Amino acid sequence: MKTFKYNGIDCFRLIAAFLIIAIHIGPLSSINNTLDFGFTxxxxxxxxxxxxxxxxxxxxxxxxxxxxxxxxxxxxxxxxxxxxxxxxxxxxxxxxxxxxxxxxxxxxxxxxxxxxxxxxxxxxxxxxxxxxxxxxxxxxxxxxxxxxxxxxxxxxxxxxxxxxxxxxxxxxxxxxxxxxxxxxxxxxxxxxxxxxxxxxxxxxxxxxxxxxxxxxxxxxxxxxxxxxxxxxxxxxxxxxxxxxxxxxxxxxxxxxxxxxxxxxxxGDRYKDLRNISMYIYIIHPAFIITVRMFVKVFGSMSVFIDNSMLNYFIVSILSLLFAVIFNTLFTKYKEWRNV
Incomplete structure (x- = not known):
């Protein structure tokens, strides 16, 4: 459901969640340490x-x-x-x-x-x-x-x-x-x-x-x-x-x-972004660990953590997918309970 107001706040919630992932990964660290410090x-x-x-x-x-x-x-x-x-x-x-x-x-x-x-x-x-x-x-x-x-x-x-x-x-x-x-x-x-x-x-x-x-x-x-x-x-x-x-x-x-x-x-307010951004914040370290475990098992795939930018994108995408799916299922569950 959309309500007219605070579109900027809602949209930045999602961006802020990805900025927090960046803090915990350092996406530019494999490019330049000073650049990564300034950004991250x-x-x-x-x-x-x-x-x-x-x-x-x-x-x-x-x-x-x-x-x-x-x-x-x-x-x-x-x-x-x-x-x-x-x-x-x-x-x-x-x-x-x-x-x-x-x-x-x-x-x-x-x-x-x-x-x-x-x-x-x-x-x-x-x-x-x-x-x-x-x-x-x-x-x-x-x-x-x-x-x-x-x-x-x-x-x-x-x-x-x-x-x-x-x-x-x-x-x-x-x-x-x-x-x-x-x-x-x-x-x-x-x-x-x-x-x-x-x-x-x-x-x-x-x-x-x-x-x-x-x-x-x-x-x-x-x-x-x-x-x-x-x-x-x-x-x-x-x-x-x-x-x-x-x-x-x-x-x-x-x-x-x-x-x-x-x-x-x-603009049109998207309240779901509030929950999605919070789920991303909660779950993203689990995906950081998952990617590292995957690389540990499949040593030939070390590029997924050696390349900090690639690592960041993979963790971000996995976290976003989880958050969207979980939010959808949880919303459906609440609707079912209220029937």
């Missing part, structure tokens, strides 16, 4: 903030700012939690086979993996969005959205020095001691406290404050912001400053203008 670990970093801002814009704002009935918000939290638990179970055999639990198994390790880090490398997003949403919602009940944004911005700044700007503080003993404590609690500052809130709130702000800037101006400022982010990322990489590559200063203005561009693109 800088430009593709707009994907996750996009999903967070979408949640802030459509899910959090109505309940946290307008004070609407929170049933939709609670349904979102419940659905995300169920999806996360299912995903954890889905990748449990891989974790057991790889010996991930044997390396640092402890009660705290399990708690940290489930609530903060994610039990598999791509699953960190689900607990991050859950914690981030609850955190922002509770803050909005105490202070206005302006102060919530200031608080989330401050937390992002803290997270920034535990991520892409870590090299500037790692030899400052007092500050580094503070970050050592953080890293004992969580492996990365890219989580539901230091990373997710600012993008959730940014989505809320863009719904509350209407921008009268012309579409052309938004595009120009987005291109400028992304160019500066690319320079920022490449410089940090060149001087070996980064501990991780998720958080950049110019990611914030880039997303501010980019999300507005997407909001301005109106």
């Amino acid at each position: 670990y800088v430009l593709c970093r707009i994907a996750v903030p996009f999903f967070l801002m979408t949640t802030g814009y459509f899910i959090l704002y109505p309940v946290a700012v307008e004070g609407n009935d929170n049933s939709r918000f609670l349904a979102f939290l419940k659905g995300t939690l169920i999806l996360y638990v299912v995903s954890v179970i889905l990748y449990l055999p891989v974790n057991i086979y790889s010996g991930a639990f044997n390396k640092s198994f402890s009660i705290w390790g399990v708690i940290r993996a489930f609530f903060l880090d994610g039990t598999f490398y791509h699953l960190w997003y689900l607990p991050a969005v859950l914690i981030g949403c609850i955190f922002v919602y509770l803050l909005c009940r105490k202070v206005n959205i302006k102060n919530v944004f200031i608080i989330s911005l401050f937390l992002y700044l803290i997270g920034l020095f535990g991520d892409s700007y870590y090299g500037f503080i790692k030899n400052m003993h007092f500050i580094n001691y503070f970050y050592d404590i953080i890293f004992k609690v969580t492996s990365f500052t890219r989580n539901g406290i230091f990373y997710a809130p600012v993008f959730l709130v940014l989505g809320m702000v863009l719904r509350k404050v209407k921008c009268n800037m012309q579409f052309k101006s938004k595009v120009i400022f987005f291109v400028i912001s992304m160019s500066l982010m690319l320079m920022e990322g490449l410089l940090l990489h060149y001087f070996d400053i980064q501990r991780h590559t998720s958080m950049y200063i110019f990611l914030l203005p880039s997303m501010f203008f980019f999300f507005q561009i997407l909001l301005d693109i109106k």
Whole structure:
């Protein structure tokens, strides 16, 4: 069923899912490492903030700012939690086979993996969005959205020095001691406290404050912001400053203008893309593993992983096919249940 509105948001959901696959494969790595870093670990970093801002814009704002009935918000939290638990179970055999639990198994390790880090490398997003949403919602009940944004911005700044700007503080003993404590609690500052809130709130702000800037101006400022982010990322990489590559200063203005561009693109809305993009996100590591196992069995087919671009296309196509088929079957199942 199609509804007129937000075509840009829906279409980019699918693109963002493929950008996330790129982050986990590095499609240009067999061509040029610097080119791959710039594309994969800088430009593709707009994907996750996009999903967070979408949640802030459509899910959090109505309940946290307008004070609407929170049933939709609670349904979102419940659905995300169920999806996360299912995903954890889905990748449990891989974790057991790889010996991930044997390396640092402890009660705290399990708690940290489930609530903060994610039990598999791509699953960190689900607990991050859950914690981030609850955190922002509770803050909005105490202070206005302006102060919530200031608080989330401050937390992002803290997270920034535990991520892409870590090299500037790692030899400052007092500050580094503070970050050592953080890293004992969580492996990365890219989580539901230091990373997710600012993008959730940014989505809320863009719904509350209407921008009268012309579409052309938004595009120009987005291109400028992304160019500066690319320079920022490449410089940090060149001087070996980064501990991780998720958080950049110019990611914030880039997303501010980019999300507005997407909001301005109106048309027939395709709600199925929301589910399809999420299924791609959940399943694509399974296909990365499947392709590698296929090559391991058939050694002569090593081109499928040696050629990073080919590897990326194969994993993307398999993930898309699975997502479309699963979404179709699941939709039919729900229709059958409602008969």
